[in-house]
Amino acid sequence: MARVVKTLCPRCGMQLTVELTESLLVDAEDSPIGITGLAIPHKDHVAIVYFDSNGGERGVKVVELAGTKERLKVIRIPRQSLEKLENIKAFRVFVKDLGLVFEGERGAFEVAVRGEYKGVSLDIAPSSLDNIPRLKKWLTYAASSLSAFMSVISTSRVVALIHTIDRLATVEPPLFASKVVKLLFLSPLVTYEINQRRLNLFSLYGSEITARYEESDLEMVIESEGKPIAYILGEAGSPVSIRTALFLLALERRGIIEFKPLGVDLPW
Amino acid sequence: MVFRGFRDAVVSAALELRKLKEKFDVKHDIEPLIDNIEARLKPKPSEKFSSEARIVFTALKTLAEEVAEGQVPSLNNLGPLIVVGEALESTKTYRGLVKWAISKVKLPSLSSAVEAYVISGDAILEMAFKTGGSSVAVSEDPRPLEIVFEKFSMQGLSIKLVNAGIEGVTSAVDKPIGALLLSSPAFWALSDFSELIRKTYTMLEPGGYTAFILPLRDRHDQVNPLEPFVVISGGHPSPTLDDFRSQLLLEGYESIKVSKRDPLYCVVARKRR
Numbered sequence: 001m002a003r004v005v006k007t008l009c010p011r012c013g014m015q016l017t018v019e020l021t022e023s024l025l026v027d028a029e030d031s032p033i034g035i036t037g038l039a040i041p042h043k044d045h046v047a048i049v050y051f052d053s054n055g056g057e058r059g060v061k062v063v064e065l066a067g068t069k070e071r072l073k074v075i076r077i078p079r080q081s082l083e084k085l086e087n088i089k090a091f092r093v094f095v096k097d098l099g100l101v102f103e104g105e106r107g108a109f110e111v112a113v114r115g116e117y118k119g120v121s122l123d124i125a126p127s128s129l130d131n132i133p134r135l136k137k138w139l140t141y142a143a144s145s146l147s148a149f150m151s152v153i154s155t156s157r158v159v160a161l162i163h164t165i166d167r168l169a170t171v172e173p174p175l176f177a178s179k180v181v182k183l184l185f186l187s188p189l190v191t192y193e194i195n196q197r198r199l200n201l202f203s204l205y206g207s208e209i210t211a212r213y214e215e216s217d218l219e220m221v222i223e224s225e226g227k228p229i230a231y232i233l234g235e236a237g238s239p240v241s242i243r244t245a246l247f248l249l250a251l252e253r254r255g256i257i258e259f260k261p262l263g264v265d266l267p268w
Numbered sequence: 269m270v271f272r273g274f275r276d277a278v279v280s281a282a283l284e285l286r287k288l289k290e291k292f293d294v295k296h297d298i299e300p301l302i303d304n305i306e307a308r309l310k311p312k313p314s315e316k317f318s319s320e321a322r323i324v325f326t327a328l329k330t331l332a333e334e335v336a337e338g339q340v341p342s343l344n345n346l347g348p349l350i351v352v353g354e355a356l357e358s359t360k361t362y363r364g365l366v367k368w369a370i371s372k373v374k375l376p377s378l379s380s381a382v383e384a385y386v387i388s389g390d391a392i393l394e395m396a397f398k399t400g401g402s403s404v405a406v407s408e409d410p411r412p413l414e415i416v417f418e419k420f421s422m423q424g425l426s427i428k429l430v431n432a433g434i435e436g437v438t439s440a441v442d443k444p445i446g447a448l449l450l451s452s453p454a455f456w457a458l459s460d461f462s463e464l465i466r467k468t469y470t471m472l473e474p475g476g477y478t479a480f481i482l483p484l485r486d487r488h489d490q491v492n493p494l495e496p497f498v499v500i501s502g503g504h505p506s507p508t509l510d511d512f513r514s515q516l517l518l519e520g521y522e523s524i525k526v527s528k529r530d531p532l533y534c535v536v537a538r539k540r541r
Contacts (some may be wrong), residue, residue, distance in 0.1 A: 012348045018359065106369070154449075175418055175421050176414070177416075189516055195335065197330045197333060198348065198351045200330075200332060201323075201326050201327055201330050201351050201352070201355055202355075204319075204322060204323045204350055204355070205323045205327075205354065205355040205358045205359075212422065231378070245441075252417075253350075253411040253412075253415060254350050254351050254354065254411070254415070255346075255347060255348065255350050255351060255411070256351065
């Protein structure tokens with residue numbers, strides 16, 4: 001029975017398991033330098049574990065996967081930050097232009113679904129296979145948001161986005177879902193200004209329009225002017241936040257409100 | 269108590285323009301237009317606005333005040349015209365004209381209906397309800413297209429959206445154009461009617477219809493009270509109904525039908541077969 005050796009990847013700390021087969025030991029014996037290497041690709045790199053003909057470990061070397069021009073910075077999100085996730089078991093967010101990978105997991109998984117947009121990819125392992133079709137759409141919109149607003153990407157924003165996606169996983173994307181995700185993603189960083197004249201006019205004729213939106217509270221919109229839109233949206237990804245975002249977008253496309261970044265430079 | 273309606277609200281708003289006239293950067297002097305309106309149409313002060321008239325008055329006042337502050341609408345940024353247009357198109361007067369226009373248009377089953385300069389999309393939606401055919405909305409400003417898209421989606425109807433000027437329609441639509449609807453305030457405030465009559469004629473299939481909703485003069489010496497709002501938005505003073513009809517005939521249109529809900533006209537014309 002072949003012996004099993006465990007070692008750690010010096011790049012990412014992942015435990016690597018190697019089975020010392022007969023052919024591996026023969027390769028080392030036949031080698032002019034008396035050692036042989038076994039390549040173990042994982043994440044965005046490859047660990048080459050060297051053994052002598054007795055099965056003794058003789059070092060580990062890390063090389064980049066072909067096509068990876070620069071070293072990626074991998075940011076692992078601690079499990080305790082992910083305790084509230086219900087519909088996501090693990091995730092990986094790759095932002096090519098920033099050379100960043102964010103990843104985290106809270107349990108074993110078998111299947112992952114991916115959404116990608118212009119150099120950004122999000123892989124999510126869902127708790128339930130039923131959510132995959134919806135997640136696929138939301139992930140593409142989320143990748144689009146990250147791609148559009150790369151300047152504000154941070155660990156906390158990514159963790160917040162993962163929690164948002166976790167809540168969205170069970171919701172069918174509505175019309176303008178892409179814009180909804182952008183608003184939810186930027187909700188602490190964006191506010192809006194009201195054009196009072198247009199709002200006054202809208203309040204005279206717009207009752208048929210506001211009736212389409214369950215969260216169409218113009219008083220609340222007035223009260224929340226100048227505050228981060230997170231204030232009016234509430235918990236990002238909740239059904240209420242989606243409906244409120246849709247109402248804000250309806251006002252924006254009529255020029256009644258205008259979104260403004262709060263102290264950050266956003267290509268809004 | 270007498271309640272003043274759509275026309276009286278337009279007149280009242282036009283007279284209010286005097287207070288802002290120095291702030292408008294316009295090609296045509298609006299003072300003579302306002303004088304003409306005041307001399308003929310000044311409403312009685314004791315009468316009150318109906319709810320429709322209140323919407324119309326507030327809409328036009330909003331447009332005037334924003335233009336005076338430099339928010340001049342353009343085709344690719346309608347600015348205040350989105351809410352102003354949506355408000356005007358929401359009135360019974362406007363909707364009545366739209367219904368009348370659609371009732372006069374007979375769209376062949378394999379043709380498409382196009383609304384250009386779209387704002388609320390009510391006209392193309394009405395057309396879609398009537399014919400069930402292929403619908404197209406056109407606007408250089410993308411925001412009205414979202415408004416239209418939302419309305420159609422909520423009704424379970426499909427529509428093709430073209431984010432371009434009216435010239436972009438022909439290449440974007442694969443079916444022949446059987447009906448062109450030019451009914452929103454963006455059309456009458458931001459287009460050149462004469463030029464548009466030529467363009468629409470070439471775009472239509474033989475026997476196709478164009479429906480125009482716009483302010484026209486009854487006579488040369490009678491200014492339409494909406495004209496000052498067209499002028500401050502960068503447009504031209506209105507032609508008379510007779511001049512407009514003559515241009516349509518000259519271009520080749522026939523079977524011209526007209527309906528008036530003061531101060532707006534609806535003109536439906538058919539291209540020769």
